[in-house]
Amino acid sequence: MNKNDHLFLVDGSGYIFRAFHALPPLTRKSDGLPVGAVAGFCNMLWKLLADARDTSVGVTPTHLAVIFDYSSKTFRKELYPEYKANRSEPPEDLIPQFGLIREATKAFDLPCIELEGFEADDLIATYARLAEEAGADTTIISSDKDLMQLVTPHVSMYDSMKDRQIGRDEVIEKWGVPPEKMIDLQSLTGDSTDNVPGVPGIGPKTAAQLLEEYGDLDTLLARAGEIKQNKRRENIIAFADQARLSRELVTLKIDTPVEDDLDSFKLEPQNGPKLIAFLKAMEFTTLTRRVAEATGAEASDVDPATVEVAWGAAARGPDLDEGDAATPETATANDSDSGQWTPAALARARAEEAASARIDHSAYHCLRDMEALDAFIAAARETGVVAFDTETTSLDPMQAELVGFSLAYQPQDGKAAASGPIQAAYTPLIHKAGADDLLGGGLVENQIPVDEALARLKTLLEDPSVLKIAQNMKYDWLIMKRHGVEIESFDDTMLISYAIDAGVGGQGMDALSERWLGHKPIAYKEVAGSGRSAVTFDFVDIEKATTYAAEDADVTLRLWQALKPRLAADGLVSVYERLERPMVATLANMEMRGVSVDRQILSRLSGDFAQGAAALEDEIQTLAGEKFNVGSPRQLGEILFGKMGLPGGTKTRSGQWSTTAQKLEELAAEGLELPGKIVEWRQLTKLKSTYTDALPGFINPETDRVHTSYALASTTTGRLSSSEPNLQNIPVRTAEGRKIRTAFVSQPGYKLVSADYSQIELRVLAHVADIEALKKAFADGLDIHAMTASEMFGVPVKDMPPEIRRRAKAINFGIIYGISAFGLANQLSIPRSEASEYIKTYFERFPGIRDYMESTKAFAREHGYVETIFGRRAHYPEIKSSNPQVRSFNERAAINAPIQGSAADIIRRAMIRIDAALDEADLTGSMLLQVHDELIFEAPDDEVDATIRVATDIMENAAMPAVAMKVPLKVDARAASNWDEAH
DSSP: OOTTOEEEEEEHHHHHHHHHHHSOOOBOTTTOOBOHHHHHHHHHHHHHHHHGGGSSSOSOOSEEEEEOOOOSOBHHHHHOTTTTTTOOOOOTTTTTHHHHHHHHHHHTTOOEEOOTBSOHHHHHHHHHHHHHHTTOEEEEEOOOGGGGGGOBTTEEEEETTTTEEEOHHHHHHHHSSOGGGHHHHHHHHOBTTTTBOOOTTOOHHHHHHHHHHHSSHHHHHHTGGGOSSHHHHHHHHHTHHHHHHHHHHHSOOSOOOOOSOGGGGBOOOOOHHHHHHHHHHHTOHHHHHHHHHHHOOOGGGSOHHHHHHHHHHHHHOTTOOHHHHSSGGGOOSSOTTTOSOOHHHHHHHHHHHHHHSOOOGGGOEEOOSHHHHHHHHHHHHHHSEEEEEEEESOSOTTTOOEEEEEEEEOOBOTTSSBOSOOEEEEEESSOBSOTTOTTOOOBOSSOOOHHHHHHHHHHHHTOTTSEEEESSHHHHHHHHHHTTOOOOSEEEHHHHHHHHHTTTSOOSHHHHIIIIIOOOOOOHHHHHOOGGGOOOGGGSOHHHHHHHHHHHHHHHHHHHHHHHHHHHHTTOHHHIIIIIHHHHHHHHHHHHHOBEEOHHHHHHHHHHHHHHHHHHHHHHHHHHTSOOOTTOHHHHHIIIIIISOOTTOOBOTTSOBOOOHHHHHHHHHTTOHHHHHHHHHHHHHHHIIIIITTGGGGBOTTTSSBOOEEESSSSSSOOOEEESSOOSOOOOSSHHHHHHHTTEEOOTTEEEEEEEESSHHHHHHHHHHTOHHHHHHHHTTOOHHHHHHHHHHOOOSTTOOHHHHHHHHHHHHHHHTTOOHHHHHHHHTOOHHHHHHHHHHHHHHOHHHHHHHHHHHHHHHHHSEEEOTTOOEEEOTTTTOSSHHHHHHHHHHHHHHHHHHHHHHHHHHHHHHHHHHHHHTTOOOEEEEEETTEEEEEEEGGGHHHHHHHHHHHHHTTTTTTOOOSSOOOEEEEEESBHHHHO
């Protein structure tokens, strides 16, 4: 590096978080992968490279490198274990992007620098020193105050978000001290973000005044007795060693053992095709065009194979080398080495075949008379396979009106399989005119009466010899069931995709269409409008409705043709047929039944919660010593950390004190009364707004019951989720939360029956990890938590102190979810060192669990997925990421997925069998709800005992005959007039 050179050092980690928070959430359309931070990072980096001369820096760099943090384990952690201990986990949708951003840096042909044991700031400090010694200038692309200690006549900083250069004058203006005193200032003030302790009560202004008066930190500490202000003097004397420790923590190392020399950072002309390949793989259309224009490379000329390799690298993270890229997932046609079709290659070929016939909107039909409908149904019946979709007035299938329906089929060529162009049509039923008319318009002419159309449709949908294809069949099944039609013999493309690719991307039709067919379907808002101009589908112009609805059926049929072969090719037919498809009717029937909710109980609880919240608000304001809005995070933060000076205060990016639930619970756990009261107040007000006030609005006016909706394909592990309303998140650990369950009641002459699996995930863990001690304890019916406590702490099971058992319980369940020492320490309010010792002891007592974890991680790294005991796959494509945080997150998830997923599969198997078992026993009771490991039934008073016997038998034997569990499954069942008493 020469005297006239100019080095840019980009704070890559800082860029990541700036990019993430600067843009709204963004996902890759083909698979739902979060890419917002990647997009922001690429745009920021491109702008820096293209416009540096026109910014306040005023020069184009000759050398440039992007510097990243390697991991949180650095020499500072060894020096002070609490360093950065209060940092929360990064947002879930940011974690998969860390590895992608490193790939982006490589696509830009820029050095991607990180070093184990050191932070990015230390590397920046070292390279800045080396450049200065070579006589070159350096600009650090960051606004982080930690880096301001590096500013010299030859080293400056640049805030790219504000286009502002930061030199000596700017540091003094901001902090009141020159760059060479920033270390001393931070040693006094500490840093709540990094958990650097500093000296309590010393802020930046005070620190600057003291340093101006005494010169430096050592002089200040030596002469602390001269400070006139009592509290300030006492704190500096008492916390002198803490200030010295803080100095070691904030001082950046300028002698880091870096491996790359400055000459390797020389900026070369941009490799357009390489960068465009990455950008196209990430689907960044606008930036791809800009790069193509600037580099002279045509985006359309980039070799598709290059994009394919880039896609593979982007999907898997930075671990890929060139050999890894040529996997079955990125292969085309057949495997040339073996001559055999790989599962992924077969699926790709079928996808290409399905998409090869161009989607032609002009070929769609509108069936407006019975003759046309009969002819279309007859032709569809001949093929034996027909796609079906409904158009309605609402997303709530229990209240939606049927506006029309669409069908699609592919004609047969003689006796051959379907091979002609796909035929798709829409049948409008109740489209209206005059959406702008306040009184509403009448029916549009030339539509088939609903009853007549449904009578014809019924013969097709209930014919078991014709396979019906739908995307999210449960919704269409419910709509048709309400009209007296029960769909027989069907496939669901959403569930087929979910069985194959859970964890890889979204399962919605639009995402699947773009991923597999390369086609972007018409958006709903394009035909129905959005915002204030939105109309329900019955007011959509029939011509527009025809194109939109027929396309849905057309795309659904093509998706089925592309995806169905993968079930057999990937060995997942049994997962789909036994765990997915049968759940459609099971859940739809549950949703139709609904559950009774007592409005009077909810009203009374709302009043009680309001009074309780008001009383707590008075107590909070008394403790605070002033009136303020308890619901305002800003005002609350000022009271807690500004006025009262409570420990652990951190500020958000907006400069506001953080008052998250975790922060308040940590303070409450330390015995601080005010934060504890605020936690109680928040819990009460949330219960009121989310449940007691909101639930009456979900009561169906026709049935007078609440009908929640279950999502089958929303989690990676197979667990169901509930919405509109969400009945799975009603809190049960507090007395107030349990009161809400008292409002869920049985109808007169009936009881609610709760059947709940006992510790099912621990039982699954004992089975899959084959832990003898746990298996024996479950077989003998022992208290598993007391047994664990006895094994770990040597305490007799008899008369065991509740606190010891509680700790063992937290460890038992925490291990399943990969809990860290930090997490366990927070949960039990104990030192982290003690929590770490507990976890260590646990693995020593149960070594098989550690073996299971390691073998599961190894399997996931090799295959990219893990399996439940029934063969369900949960994919974790980031498991091999070189980024420790991303890799660790995926490892924890991969360890948990076979356990949580197997438990979810067991309860699915039980749910699928229970309706038939109740019918066979001639019982009239029915299954209403599923809440995690619990099933809720409603049974006549005289059938309660028999219903409990049937439900318990089915649930406890749900794994059989597919899996012979090594531990018994146990179900606790009770009956009562309301859910709380039954649980």
